[in-house]
Amino acid sequence: MKTVNNPFNVKSSEGRFKSARANLLIVVVLTAINMVLAFLPEGMYFMFSAYLPYVLMVWGLMFCGLYPAEVLNELGIANPMPKPVFAVFAGAAVLILLIYLFAWIFSKKNRVGWLIAALVCFVIDTVILVIIGFDPGRVFGSVVNIVFHIWVIVSLILGIVAHFKLKKAAEKAAADKAAEKSSAPETVDGSFPAWSGEAGAVLPEENVSGGAPAEAVDWKKREESANSPVLRFADEDVKSRVFLETVVLGHTVTYRRAGKVNELVIDGKVYDETVPAFIETAHTLTARVDGHVFEAGFDGVSSSFIDVDGENVERKLRVF
Secondary structure, three states, X not given: OOOOOOHHHHHHHHXXXXXXXXXXXXXXXXXXXXXXXXXXXXXXXXXXXOOHHHHHHHHHHHHOOOOOHHHHHHHOOOOOOOHHXXXXXXXXXXXXXXXXXXXXXXXXXXXXXXXXXXXXXHHHHHHHHHHHXXXXXXXXXXXXXXXXXHHXXXXXXXXXXXXXXXXXXXXXXXXXXXXXHHHOOOXXXXXXXXXXXXOOOOOOOOOOOOOOOOOOOOHHHHHHHOOOOOOEEOOOOXXXXXXXXXXXXXXXXXXXXXXXXXXXXXXXXXXXXXXOOOOOOOEEEEEEEOOEEEEEEEOOOOEEEXXXXXXXXXXXXXXX
């Protein structure tokens, strides 16, 4: 039997995404520590880190003659490079570390592209580890290091897959809500059913009391000019974040998130709302007030917006 909206699956996917980011943070921290430990000729090294940044630091210190003379003699380094060249090795190591660090920072808001970049870098790092980092004299340590790399790769893959599953679930939830909204019986001004006949149809000219003929009513026109129903008054005490606010046509229009709900507030009244999923997708909140259509929402890419009668009046980059 098909399970619909299984909350356990959602929580599991969220956990995998968070776990992937946590493992990436471990990589960043231990790699930074290993880059510092590279200055010690004793060869101290934490295996649970990226391999290439550490090796670049060791190569720079070794080939530029920055290790003690007895260590260089043991390594067979007779003609070291100029010491300033070490900056090239160190710069390359720091650049790789920054890629992992930025991937951890910017993937927090579900920017999966950064997690994919980290995965690609770590796969390359693992290939280099297998090719040049496997030490026949330390088979156990080398195997453990490779196993850890594989574990991080699997974790990142599961996190990326979980992101797309959550995104698909959020899009389906939004589509289901839109379908439910369109199939619900409409009302005019929240007080009586919308006219279900043909566009422009009118009431019979005689009223029910048998008196003088009633004025013909164009129900479509009346529906288009009616105000949208008010859901509630906006709660000013709830913790909220205002994405956009502007005054237009004599109305104060606010697009905000109150608690976990996105709201379209006009003159202190909530006219439309939506509850974002784990990953927020594009959405538009709509209200008709005094014959004008007010819309506010998120374009699904980078910006919040407020439109009036199809014209944009306010737009702002949503960084987070």
